[in-house]
Amino acid sequence: MASILKSIEIDAPADAVWDAVADFGAVHRRFAPGFVTNVELIPGARMVTFSNGMVVKELFLGRDDEARRLAYSVRAENFQHHSASFTVRDLGGGRSRLDWHADVLPDSIEPAVAGMMEQGLKVAKDVLGRVPA
Numbered sequence: 001m002a003s004i005l006k007s008i009e010i011d012a013p014a015d016a017v018w019d020a021v022a023d024f025g026a027v028h029r030r031f032a033p034g035f036v037t038n039v040e041l042i043p044g045a046r047m048v049t050f051s052n053g054m055v056v057k058e059l060f061l062g063r064d065d066e067a068r069r070l071a072y073s074v075r076a077e078n079f080q081h082h083s084a085s086f087t088v089r090d091l092g093g094g095r096s097r098l099d100w101h102a103d104v105l106p107d108s109i110e111p112a113v114a115g116m117m118e119q120g121l122k123v124a125k126d127v128l129g130r131v132p133a
Helices: 014-021 027-031 107-128
Strands: 002-010 036-042 045-050 055-064 069-075 081-092 095-105
Touching: 002 107, 014 027, 014 081, 014 095, 014 107, 027 036, 027 045, 027 107, 095 107
Parallel strands: none
Antiparallel strands: 002 095, 036 045, 045 055, 055 069, 069 081, 081 095
């Protein structure tokens, strides 16, 4: 199983970043607008449309506000397994760190998933870095 970890530092307080990350139904408006073009909430999940036209179902696995962690799992034909989480850490001074971890099978999809994660984080860093302190 391929394990991917991507991290970024953001010029915004951890609580503000967490508020956007934890808003499961608004990723297309608050976290990565443009990279994610639409989200439709369905019971226990969301249907996510990406700018490349790909649509996937993401199951909501859990949210821990104290740990600032959100977990989800993609269900799509090309995935045998997918489990991912976001964690927001306070770096002090109005800065935060966002970790995005994903485990995927088959291993052959790791480059595509890692590339999409990098694209999403670039957008998120720009968008969330504009959140006022």
